Amino acid sequence: MTEIYLDNAATTKPYVEVRDVMLRVMTDDFGNASSLHRRGAQAERAVAIARQHIKTLVGTSDWDVLFTSGGTEANNLAVHTYCPKGKRNAVITSGMEHASVIDTARLLAGRGCTLHVIGGGATGAVSPKAFAEKAGKDTALVSVIHVANEMGTVQPVNEIARAVKRIAPRVKVHVDAVQAAVQLTRLDYCREVDSVTISGHKIHGPQGVGALLFRTGGAIKPLFCGGDQQKGMRPGTLNLPAIVGMGEAARITAEKRQAGVLAMHQRMTEFAARICGDEVYPLGDAAHRAAGMLVVGVTNVKSEVLLHTLEKYNVLASAGSACHSTRTAPPRCLVEAGLKPEDGVVRFSIQYETSEEELSQAASIFQSALSEVRQGRAGI
Secondary structure, rough: OOOOOOOOOOOOOOHHHHHHHHHHHHOOOOOOOOOOOOHHHHHHHHHHHHHHHHHHOOOOOOOEEEEOOOOOHHHHHHHHHHOOEOOOEEEEEOOOHHHHHHHHHHHHOOOOEEEEEOOHHHHHHOOHHHHHHHOOOOEEEEEOOOOOOOOOOOOOHHHHHHHHHHOOOOOEEEEEOOOHHHHOOEEEEEEEOOEEEEEHHHOOOOOOOOOOEOOOOOOOOOOOOOOOOOOOOOOOOOOOOHHHHHHHHHHHHHHHHHHHHHHHHHHHHHHHHHOOOOOEEEEEEEEHHHOOOEEEEEOOOOHHHHHHHHOOOOOOOOOOOOOOOOOOOOOHHHOOOOOOOOOOOEEEEOOOOOOOOHHHHHHHHHHHHHHHHHOOOOOO
16 A cells, blocks of 8 residues: 655655765765865855855845754754843744743743743634733844644744834844645745745755745854864865755745645645544644644544554554654643544644545544544554
């Protein structure tokens, strides 16, 4: 039976073009972008091209691009850079953030900073007004995820950025766009957004590489020391194969995104209609749902049992973020959205090429798998 992969929010399969360009820079075009000879110059040009593709993906050219080991490091860099700032030591964020934001903010709170966490409630979308009400002279940073990885809902990041800067003009606004880069037809951030995180392996690039984009002329506080690379803001030899691969993935994603997102929306809407009912209910408001993500609660089942039963039939999904695959309690945002303590949760996430046939098969398998679980025949 052919595998049906519905866990693209965890990671995506690299494009063939990404694999090929990475192989080329690991063999014929190898080099260190900091070297002064021709191989170094060639590598530096390749990095510059990747930077341009990434800026195009995020929108506008008014960004500097700092390459990192992934979205986690990029988010950490932003939070540590922008807070605390002397008397301005407050962070406002949402209850749907990736652990790299919320856990870093909690770490700062343990050192004396003030932390405000805004919930998404039943809709799974936070309110700009709620952020503005918490903003003040002590606010250093507002950090908001654009597409929530646990909920699959789209957050009004531009509206939040404008609302908080009307109250606190000096506040820095950071956006985690790791999921948004493939889930939205375009990323068009207002000038009030100061930095953006994306990750290579969520856009059909390699794992282990990401980027923090920040407004031209700004500066990022390094997390460690070790060299002059990237102006000392993120030292260390640049991972040339991964960076070039991410750049190629960004180029392809930008080309495919408009049609791809529309196709995902149609197919996921049909899939949701097939699997949702009395015992399977969507979490979060459909009006705020990202095109290729669906998170459902399933009455009176254990998530892991249902997921393993789906896997038996070659359908791969998840119960949420791969970064918390060993946790025993559901995230707070899902509970706020209506997930009951006795219910399981499944997150389905597709990509541009996921076909109608695959989703039709997956819907039928899901219904059969759920029936097996309820009858106590899972794993037989």
